[in-house]
Amino acid sequence: MRRTLYGEDHEAFRRTARDFLAKEVVPHFADWEKAGMPPREIFRALGDLGVMGLRIPEEYGGGGEPSFLYPAVWIEETAAAHVHLGGFNVHTNVVLPYFLGYADAEQRKRWLPGMASGETLAAIAMTEPGTGSDLAGIATTAERVGDHYVLNGSKTFITGGINADVVVVVARTGRTEDRRGGLTLLVVERGMAGFTRGTPFDKIGLKVQDTTDLFFDGVEVPVANRLGEEGAAFRYLTGNLPQERLHIAATALATAEAAVALTADYVTGRKVFGKPVSSFQNTRFELAACATEAAAGRALVDQALVSHDAGELTGVDAAKLKIFCTELQGRVVDRCLQLFGGYGYITESPIARMYADARVSRIYGGSTEVLKTIVAKSLGL
Ligand SMILES: Cc1cc2nc3c(=O)[nH]c(=O)nc-3n(C[C@H](O)[C@H](O)[C@H](O)COP(=O)(O)OP(=O)(O)OC[C@H]3O[C@@H](n4cnc5c(N)ncnc54)[C@H](O)[C@@H]3O)c2cc1C
Structure with missing residues (x-):
């Protein structure tokens, strides 16, 4: 059946994607598999190409394109080339929406330009050793002390966990009768004291994707790093x-x-x-x-x-x-x-x-x- 959802601009983007993947990814993919993740430079190249921040507003260096049809074209071309790009899809299609939806003006200025250029890689940490499917069971805690939260706990299976510069962590800031209440999104940044990473998991597939544990031992996360309202994460x-x-x-x-x-x-x-x-x-x-x-x-x-x-x-x-x-x-x-x-x-x-x-x-x-x-x-x- 003839597909009707793409126009000429999407098809032009498809040609760009196909060309980039053939030149910059396919020849190196076997090496990346051995390394267990793509090199950071590829994310900067994807930033230069405009795909890291396709949906980020132009004022922050992105493409300002709200439609999901362009990411969809990228997904199709990546599959057709028999490759994948580590944490790329999580960065663009899973984590970015939290920044676009809930970051305040200062946070947008702070993080979006790097996310668009590929300098700043993002991951999301929901799953814990004790809870995966049941998100309301999250046990990682963040206690408010003055102008920061003290974060304690651990996360597992985090895609892009090795490469990530910013991690959106779902943490419990309070207890409510409804188990889904009291969860908050905090952005933990590379280098914060008490934030450490495990070694990459040896998975049966998705070899070019760094997936690991993250540990938080008394990490002081500024309140200025909270995305959206306290208790609204669910x-x-x-x-x-x-x-x-x-x-x-x-x-x-x-x-x-x-x-x-x-x-x-x-x-x-x-x-x-x-x-x-x-x-x-x-x-x-x-x-x-x-x-x-x-x-x-x-x-x-x-x-x-x-x-x-x-x-x-x-x-x-x-x-x-x-x-x-x-x-x-x-x-x-x-x-x-x-x-x-x-x-x-x-x-x-x-x-x-x-x-x-x-x-x-x-x-x-x-x-x-x-x-x-x-x-x-x-x-x-
Ligand atoms: C490669 C990889 C990458 C990942 N990336 C991320 C990431 O970036 N960030 C992140 O936060 N998480 C990530 N995850 C975690 C992933 O989302 C969880 O593994 C998933 O949600 C399942 O949770 P679990 O592994 O704890 O399984 P469990 O919740 O322990 O489930 C075990 C089994 O019980 C079944 N089950 C659970 N509840 C029910 C029910 N109500 N009824 C019937 N059966 C049920 C499940 O379907 C499953 O078969 C990743 C996982 C992998 C393997």
Whole structure:
């Protein structure tokens, strides 16, 4: 089906993205995988290209572009190039909205220019060793003492945790009857006394993404580093989760599409019993089934992108979208890998990487099970 959501400007941006990824990322990606993260220079290059701060207002050095369609194009091109960019998506599509939505004038002046140029990398720390899916169970505390908060606790699985210069930490500043109350967003900066990081986790996939523990031992965070109102974090998190889930769903779907294209190409060239693998009916049916699933996902993602730009994507919509696209990604990439035979199991083959990378999509940003509880609630269950 013809896609109708992009115009000529988006397609021009697509060409820029494709060109940049081919020149600046693809040739170095294997080295980055060995290093476990991309080099910092790539974020500055992305800043120069204008993609770090696409949605940051122009007065702070950004592109001033409110639409999510440009990030969506970037997501599609990154998947098509079989690469990813470490904490980039979290910086731009997950953390930035908190700064754009809740930073005051002084904070915007302080942080947004660096976030747009790629000098300042951002992460978000919600998950703790004792609580992941249940955000209301956050135990990291921030006690107000004069003009600062004293932060104690630890966070885990933090994307970009090694590279990050600013970390939006969700901390408990008070206790209310409602467990969701009393949570506050504090920006912890590189170099603050008592703030330390663990070593990067050795993950089964997403090798080019520094994911680690963060520790806060009596960190004095100035009140001037609080984003928004005290006690309002749960509301802020709930407000931004639809975009986080949209970006994960869009990435999952684009990866499934890339897997189908990659596999169609491989089976055409690979010969077994003297015939191309593509000549077997099973291969053709498997890929036809995968392409059909991906087409259904594409219709859903494109509609969600339009809804999100219109400010209409609800939490329930985003939950359904993420469940559908990430489960689809898992099925499609698995079926595609099968068609590669043994070569699909070798880590340096792109389909193997897609398979390993895909697994976490159903876990982070709200696991499939947790999202099903949101959808079930919307059904009155
Ligand atoms: C690579 C990676 C990057 C990440 N990046 C970040 C980041 O940048 N910032 C951040 O804050 N966090 C991050 N996370 C954490 C991620 O969001 C959590 O792992 C996720 O929310 C699940 O929490 P958990 O791991 O504690 O699992 P748990 O909450 O312990 O869940 C365990 C199992 O129980 C199931 N479950 C939980 N609740 C229910 C329920 N009500 N009904 C049925 N089943 C349920 C879950 O679906 C899961 O299968 C990342 C994780 C990974 C792996």
